[in-house]
Amino acid sequence: MNLEELEQIAVTEREAREKVRHEVRVCMAAGCLSCQSQGVKDALTAEVKNRGLEETHKVKGVGCMGLCSEGPLVATSEKQMYKHVASADAAALVNSLDGEPVKRLDCPTDVPFFQRQKKIVLENSGVIDPERIEDYIAEGGYRAIVNALSDMMPQEVISEITTSGLRGRGGAGYPTGLKWSTVSRADGNPKYVICNADEGDPGAFMDRSVLESDPHRVLEGMLIAAYAVGASEGFIYVRAEYPLAIKRLKTAIRQAERLGLLGTNICGTRFSFRIDLRLGAGAFVCGEETALIASVEGKRGTPRPRPPYPAMSGLFGQPTLINNVETYANVPPIIRNGGAWYAEIGTEKSKGTKVFALAGRIENTGLVEVPMGITLRDIVYDIGGGIPEGRKFKAVQTGGPSGGCLPADCLDMPVDYESLAKAGSIMGSGGMIIMDESSCMVDVAKYFMDFCMTESCGKCVPCRVGTYQMHRILSAITNLTATEPDLKMLEELCDLLKNTSLCGLGQSAPNPVVSTLKSFAEEYRAHIHDKKCAAGVCGAHENGGDEKSKPEEKNEARELSEVGA
Amino acid sequence: MKKRLATVWLDGCSGCHMSFLDLDERLIEVAEKADLVYSPLVDIKEFPGDVDVALVEGAVSSEEDLHKIQMIRRKVKTLVSLGDCSVTANVPGMRNAFGVKAVCDRAYTENVTLNPGTPAQVIPRLLPYARPIHEVVNVDVFIPGCPPSADTIYYALTELLEGRQPELSAKTRFGA
Amino acid sequence: MSPTNVVKPGTKPVQPASNVKTLQIDGKDFSARPEETILDVARQNKIFIPRLCELEGLSDVGACRLCLVEVKGSNKLLPACVTRVYEGMEVTTNSPRLAAYRRMIIELLFTERNHICSVCVSNGHCDLQWMAQKLGLTHVHFPYRYPKANVDASHERFVIDHNRCILCTRCVRVCDEIEGAHVWDVMGRGIDAKVVTDLNEAWGNSETCTSCGKCVHVCPTGALSEKGHAVAEMEKRRHFLPYLTMMRESQE
Ligand SMILES: Cc1cc2nc3c(=O)[nH]c(=O)nc-3n(C[C@H](O)[C@H](O)[C@H](O)COP(=O)(O)O)c2cc1C
Ligand code: SF4
Ligand code: FES
Numbered sequence: 001m002n003l004e005e006l007e008q009i010a011v012t013e014r015e016a017r018e019k020v021r022h023e024v025r026v027c028m029a030a031g032c033l034s035c036q037s038q039g040v041k042d043a044l045t046a047e048v049k050n051r052g053l054e055e056t057h058k059v060k061g062v063g064c065m066g067l068c069s070e071g072p073l074v075a076t077s078e079k080q081m082y083k084h085v086a087s088a089d090a091a092a093l094v095n096s097l098d099g100e101p102v103k104r105l106d107c108p109t110d111v112p113f114f115q116r117q118k119k120i121v122l123e124n125s126g127v128i129d130p131e132r133i134e135d136y137i138a139e140g141g142y143r144a145i146v147n148a149l150s151d152m153m154p155q156e157v158i159s160e161i162t163t164s165g166l167r168g169r170g171g172a173g174y175p176t177g178l179k180w181s182t183v184s185r186a187d188g189n190p191k192y193v194i195c196n197a198d199e200g201d202p203g204a205f206m207d208r209s210v211l212e213s214d215p216h217r218v219l220e221g222m223l224i225a226a227y228a229v230g231a232s233e234g235f236i237y238v239r240a241e242y243p244l245a246i247k248r249l250k251t252a253i254r255q256a257e258r259l260g261l262l263g264t265n266i267c268g269t270r271f272s273f274r275i276d277l278r279l280g281a282g283a284f285v286c287g288e289e290t291a292l293i294a295s296v297e298g299k300r301g302t303p304r305p306r307p308p309y310p311a312m313s314g315l316f317g318q319p320t321l322i323n324n325v326e327t328y329a330n331v332p333p334i335i336r337n338g339g340a341w342y343a344e345i346g347t348e349k350s351k352g353t354k355v356f357a358l359a360g361r362i363e364n365t366g367l368v369e370v371p372m373g374i375t376l377r378d379i380v381y382d383i384g385g386g387i388p389e390g391r392k393f394k395a396v397q398t399g400g401p402s403g404g405c406l407p408a409d410c411l412d413m414p415v416d417y418e419s420l421a422k423a424g425s426i427m428g429s430g431g432m433i434i435m436d437e438s439s440c441m442v443d444v445a446k447y448f449m450d451f452c453m454t455e456s457c458g459k460c461v462p463c464r465v466g467t468y469q470m471h472r473i474l475s476a477i478t479n480l481t482a483t484e485p486d487l488k489m490l491e492e493l494c495d496l497l498k499n500t501s502l503c504g505l506g507q508s509a510p511n512p513v514v515s516t517l518k519s520f521a522e523e524y525r526a527h528i529h530d531k532k533c534a535a536g537v538c539g540a541h542e543n544g545g546d547e548k549s550k551p552e553e554k555n556e557a558r559e560l561s562e563v564g565a
Numbered sequence: 566m567k568k569r570l571a572t573v574w575l576d577g578c579s580g581c582h583m584s585f586l587d588l589d590e591r592l593i594e595v596a597e598k599a600d601l602v603y604s605p606l607v608d609i610k611e612f613p614g615d616v617d618v619a620l621v622e623g624a625v626s627s628e629e630d631l632h633k634i635q636m637i638r639r640k641v642k643t644l645v646s647l648g649d650c651s652v653t654a655n656v657p658g659m660r661n662a663f664g665v666k667a668v669c670d671r672a673y674t675e676n677v678t679l680n681p682g683t684p685a686q687v688i689p690r691l692l693p694y695a696r697p698i699h700e701v702v703n704v705d706v707f708i709p710g711c712p713p714s715a716d717t718i719y720y721a722l723t724e725l726l727e728g729r730q731p732e733l734s735a736k737t738r739f740g741a
Numbered sequence: 742m743s744p745t746n747v748v749k750p751g752t753k754p755v756q757p758a759s760n761v762k763t764l765q766i767d768g769k770d771f772s773a774r775p776e777e778t779i780l781d782v783a784r785q786n787k788i789f790i791p792r793l794c795e796l797e798g799l800s801d802v803g804a805c806r807l808c809l810v811e812v813k814g815s816n817k818l819l820p821a822c823v824t825r826v827y828e829g830m831e832v833t834t835n836s837p838r839l840a841a842y843r844r845m846i847i848e849l850l851f852t853e854r855n856h857i858c859s860v861c862v863s864n865g866h867c868d869l870q871w872m873a874q875k876l877g878l879t880h881v882h883f884p885y886r887y888p889k890a891n892v893d894a895s896h897e898r899f900v901i902d903h904n905r906c907i908l909c910t911r912c913v914r915v916c917d918e919i920e921g922a923h924v925w926d927v928m929g930r931g932i933d934a935k936v937v938t939d940l941n942e943a944w945g946n947s948e949t950c951t952s953c954g955k956c957v958h959v960c961p962t963g964a965l966s967e968k969g970h971a972v973a974e975m976e977k978r979r980h981f982l983p984y985l986t987m988m989r990e991s992q993e
Contacts (some may be wrong), residue, residue: 284929300927305803305823458908458927458934459804465849468932470881491881496845499818500806611764648857652880659857661887700884707879711859738874739851740858 001260001267003146006137009259013138015226021056022097024048025075026085027126028061030205030244031068031366036087040072043090045070051094063213065126066117067365070107075126083107112382113364118345120353121329122369130248133255136216142261144335145223149267149440152335157228158184161331163339165351168194170287170324171402171428172504173350173417179321182311183229183420185245186319192230193222193273194315194322196292197238197245200284201400202451204431206355207325209367211238211245214329215252219275221328225336226273229321234275237292241282249277284455288503289314289322291457302457303503324429326355346372350416350427358384360433361391370415377411380434391436395519399428401448401455402508404515405441424515425509440537441520442527445512446474453510463506466497470513477524478538480531487528567615568726570595571603572647573637575630576657576695577623580712581648582606585620587700587715595719598726614640618725619717620647624657625696629689638702645724646697646704647718649711649739657695665691708733710741717741764830777820779832780808791843791872792833793850794909795822796959797931798982800918805909807843807872809851812833818842841875848875848881853932854890856962863963869907870962886932893938895945898968899957901973905964912936912956912965919985924950955981 017023026032026041030413044059065073070083076097082105085093089105096102119125128135136142148157162177183191195218199207211218238246253275256262264272278296280286286301293315295301314320330352333552334342346352350372356379358365370379376396380386387393395405404425406413406546413419417427435444453467473490494510494517501507517524526532533539570705582605588595602613612633619641625631638644649655660668669683669691685719708721717737724731761772766779766788773782778801783790794805801822809818813831821834831840850856850869858864890903912923913936924947928937938944957965958977966975 121763285930302927305820307825453931456931458929458931459802459910460806461804461846461849461907462806464908464934465853468886469849469852472884492845496842500809500842500846502803502806646880653851653857654885655857655859658885658887659855659860661885662855662889694887697880697885699880699882704880709879734874734877734879738858739856739870740861 001146003143003150006142006146009134010138010140013134017138020058022058022076023061024057024093024097025061025062025065025126025177026059027065027071027073028130029064029068029125030211030242031064032071032073033244035071037072037085039087040074040085040090043087043269044074044093047094047198053094053199057094057097059207061131062091062127062247063125063130064122064209064367066122066367067107067113067364069364070366071379072108073126076101079109081107081109088422113368116374116378116383117369118371119369120333120342120345121210121326121355122367123333124217125209128214130213130215131251133216133259136214140336141216141332142220142256144332145220145227145261146267148224148335149269149271153186154228154230157224157335160259160339161228161256164330164334164342165339165346165349166327166330166334166342167350167417168324169326169330169354169429171399171426171440173427176323176327179311179323180225180228182309183231183319183321186312188313188317188319188418189230190233191229191318192315192320193229193231193234194285194292194296194310194320195222195234195236195325195328196289196322197236197242197325198280198284198481199239199325199429199453200282200287201402201429201431203359203433203550204357204429206357206367206430208242208245210329210355211242212248215245215248216256217329217332218325219252219256219329221323222275223261223273224331225321225323225328227271229319231321232272232274234273235278235296235315236275236551237278237280237286237296239282246277248352250398252319253277256547283457285457285503285505290503292322293320302459303505305502311427323514323554324339326430330334345412347414347416349418354415354427354430356430358432360397360432361387361436361438362434363388372412372416375414376406379415379432387434387436391438393434394437394439395435395441395444395515397425397433397435397512398431399426399511400431402426402449402504402511403428403431405406405435405519406443406515407519408506424518425511438535438537439524440478440533440535441516442474442477442533443535443537445516446471446478448512449474449509452505456505456509457503460500460502460506462497463501463503463509466493466501466506467509469493470497470510474513477527478533480527480533480539482528487524568599569602569613569615570599570722570726571612571616571619571637571641572606572628573603573612573619573621573623574605575623575698576626577603577648577650579622580657581620581622581650581718584712584715585647585718588719589715591715595722595726596722603700612637612640614653616641618643618645620645620722621648621651621698624650625692625698625701625720626657627689629693629694631701633676634698634702634730643705644698644702645697645706645708645721645725647708648713649709651698652707652709653739654695654697655711657701658697659669661694665693706731706733708737709739710737713737713741731740749813749826751800762826762828762830764826764828764832766832767834773826775825775827777826779812779824779826779830781798782826783821783834788834789875790821791876792822793868793872793907793961794911796911796979796982797916798919798986799911799914799959802910802914805907806846808838809842810935811836811839844876844878847876847878848883850907851881852883852885854886854888854906857904860972861905861963862966862970863905863977864973866973866976867963868961893944894968895943896947896950896952897945898952899954900966900968901936901938901944902964902966905962906936907962907964908934908936909961910936911959911961915955915959915982919982920951920955922949922951922953922954925956 048057074082074085166176167173291301291303310320355369449471452472458464572661673683721731791807803820803823808821811833892902894900917923
């Protein structure tokens with residue numbers, strides 16, 4: 001495969017497209033599939049076939065269009081989108097192609113939700129058919145790697161990434177260029193490239209969407225990375241709960257292998273690279289890089305102390321590059337358009353765009369890609385459409401169980417790594433949960449602590465027992481039975497876990513508590529002193545007693561299972 | 566002014582009191598510094614007020630224990646948790662994982678032939694958990710040990726009667 | 742706690758003098774080989790650093806977090822058992838803050854399962870109990886959890902009492918790394934984690950166990966014991982471990 005051959009595929013594909021007068025795109029990502037978009041696509045295909053329009057009308061399954069809450073989504077042109085489409089609407093939609101749009105299904109696209117986004121990672125999502133490599137190539141896909149292989153030294157590739165200012169999208173925001181150059185300089189052969197697609201934050205589905213909508217982009221990103229750092233083998237660690245993403249990745253890998261874009265002597269060069277999938281069994285901690293590596297090695301997925309960092313000693317003790325899905329997805333456009341182009345977007349220290357999964361009390365839930373530095377207010381009110389039912393915004397939770405809750409006075413803060421950290425939260429992988437006054441912040445903190453407690457790997461003492469103790473106290477507070485000393489103990493444990501836990505899970509587990517204690521201290525006080533929950537969520541009686549939080553029952557539930565005796 | 570000293574026996578085996586008696590002739594020395602105003606070792610029914618130091622043995626296991634320790638806390642300046650049962654719940658706490666019903670069934674039904682059944686009267690009702698005293702009321706001094714040795718008790722007591730805070734971790738430990 | 746002057750597995754014998762690092766621990770100057778950890782240096786020089794999961798002769802996992810020390814220039818506390826020395830390093834092994842963290846960690850361990858020292862076979866010979874006293878613990882201010890944990894007495898010579906297990910994984914490591922049988926491993930997550938034999942089979946039914954007893958003797962508490970011992974009678978013997986490591990290395 002060389003550039004001409006690649007171009008040939010693109011040209012053939014585009015010619016085929018030109019014959020088509022109407023392309024009807026039906027979302028085939030998990031969100032819309034879960035509300036029967038497969039049926040819609042089948043009905044549309046049948047309708048077109050019945051009318052004998054197959055030559056000029058093409059029904060195409062595409063990836064996520066972003067507005068998942070309004071699915072199934074169908075697009076009949078760049079500007080015309082339909083929401084809540086049912087199979088029964090097929091005839092009406094086909095009629096509309098050469099006539100008036102179907103008003104009752106109209107999903108306006110000239111709204112801020114679509115207009116204010118800036119798509120780089122998601123540029124092909126909702127546009128191409130994720131199951132066809134040709135479609136990706138027609139949009140300029142694989143050009144970056146083929147170009148890099150023929151025209152760039154690995155060092156130049158790394159320097160483009162460094163120039164771009166790209167930082168890891170898996171949570172910590174470590175400079176990607178720096179990581180690549182560390183791996184490339186590390187002694188050892190073979191080297192490995194790993195894609196972290198474990199995406200364990202509750203409510204987050206950015207990575208899943210990228211994998212389902214544009215899997216080749218991730219493969220290309222990994223190829224470029226492998227070339228840059230000198231790796232010959234790669235793994236994608238994807239959670240088994242993402243069957244569609246797995247299926248599409250498998251298809252994509254097979255297609256790329258068939259075209260010689262994966263395998264030995266890629267594009268006739270000495271560069272060889274193969275990619276294998278490894279399925280995770282849904283442990284949050286397996287997203288932590290050292291635990292993930294242990295899991296890929298076939299061991300129990302528990303973190304180990306760093307250093308040594310994976311860049312020096314990772315998979316099977318070899319230098320290993322590990323990046324997040326979205327990080328890799330940013331790579332092909334950076335190589336295509338140059339690092340300087342990417343560095344234009346965003347803020348001084350946070351470049352490019354970030355994909356967020358909007359959830360909770362917000363009008364538009366779904367996936368959005370925005371330039372770094374945009375304010376929270378713009379995301380919540382403009383893009384997100386504000387809080388439904390005229391309620392009042394209370395807080396936004398970013399960064400999942402490792403993140404924090406930001407109150408209303410943070411709304412005008414720019415969204416970038418530093419600002420979020422300064423405000424007591426983190427960028428995280430991109431989950432964004434919006435809460436209104438019907439949410440109790442202690443209850444929210446308890447929810448995340450419950451998550452950390454059950455997802456703790458159990459290796460180190462502070463996290464294993466500390467999360468249990470913190471959860472116990474938070475349960476007491478939400479049952480309105482806690483006392484002042486409990487609060488002091490909670491603060492003590494926050495400090496302990498942050499400073500003594502082995503890995504990021506334990507170290508950041510207190511964040512939801514610390515951030516709510518900081519911004520919503522009066523809610524904690526009301527629960528403890530006045531035995532009142534302003535949001536009406538908490539109380540031993542109101543909710544009939546949360547089963548799990550009663551100490552007695554908890555004990556029963558937490559029995560260690562029987563062994564021989 | 567002589568100090569007013571009390572000793573209290575909650576859910577424990579009385580071993581800590583035996584260890585206290587092991588002070589032997591040093592008991593006379595203690596008696597010179599303090600009056601024993603309440604104790605299972607003396608015949609006083611009512612817990613008096615204004616007690617300077619109370620040594621409390623045993624975990625808080627029953628409603629009676631709970632009532633007693635709360636009342637005592639109000640009347641005592643320095644409350645001392647004496648022995649592992651009061652400091653950690655120790656042996657009385659071994660029932661905690663099983664629940665009250667299972668424990669009573671085993672004690673009053675499964676293992677008896679004459680009038681089996683848990684008595685509903687006379688014996689105080691058990692709390693769901695036997696707890697260390699400091700989980701129920703504030704405790705000022707902890708003397709772990711099962712039982713703490715007479716020397717440890719002597720040291721702690723003389724320090725307290727002199728108005729000093731004893732440093733106990735070097736002298737005793739859990740299970741000592 | 743354990744004998745000194747033993748070479749760690751995986752460390753090479755004496756390096757050329759040019760490869761010596763100098764560092765300060767608690768204000769005193771020391772020199773060390775680059776592959777040595779802070780704990781190695783501290784131990785050789787009789788500086789006490791609390792620890793529970795670490796045992797000389799086994800690989801280090803950095804799990805108990807008791808050995809955390811302050812290192813100048815690092816905003817994180819570092820585990821002495823796995824942190825290598827470097828030139829000019831300045832280590833503080835004790836401070837009010839470290840002492841408070843260590844006490845809390847020990848307290849958490851006591852609350853996690855049912856540690857009833859007074860009725861334990863290892864009373865008086867227990868690393869957890871000893872460490873608690875050494876760190877000045879007279880009571881546990883976190884509430885106890887009182888889980889229902891099991892005792893597996895199915896093995897003809899040994900017993901495991903999960904009530905007393907602190908999940909240090911020394912048994913797992915000694916069985917895997919020294920005996921080579923890998924009978925033990927950990928199952929479950931978080932507070933539900935526990936050590937198991939084979940695939941959570943009763944120990945007595947284990948087809949891999951060689952009944953060597955190494956796990957029993959590296960166990961810091963009374964969780965693993967030999968049958969036939971009453972309270973306070975189970976003394977652990979660990980002299981075999983440095984000996985085996987030394988022999989193994991001399992053959993390499
Ligand atoms: C508890 C825990 C869970 C994590 N989960 C994920 C995850 O699901 N996906 C991910 O990409 N990174 C996750 N990370 C971050 C990874 O350890 C690692 O930093 C990241 O994959 C590096 O890629 P990046 O530099 O591209 O961000 C997690 C970290 C921790 C501590
Ligand atoms: S912090 Fe939690 S998840 Fe991380 S190693 Fe420790 S127990 Fe495991
Ligand atoms: S001895 Fe270092 S963490 Fe346990």
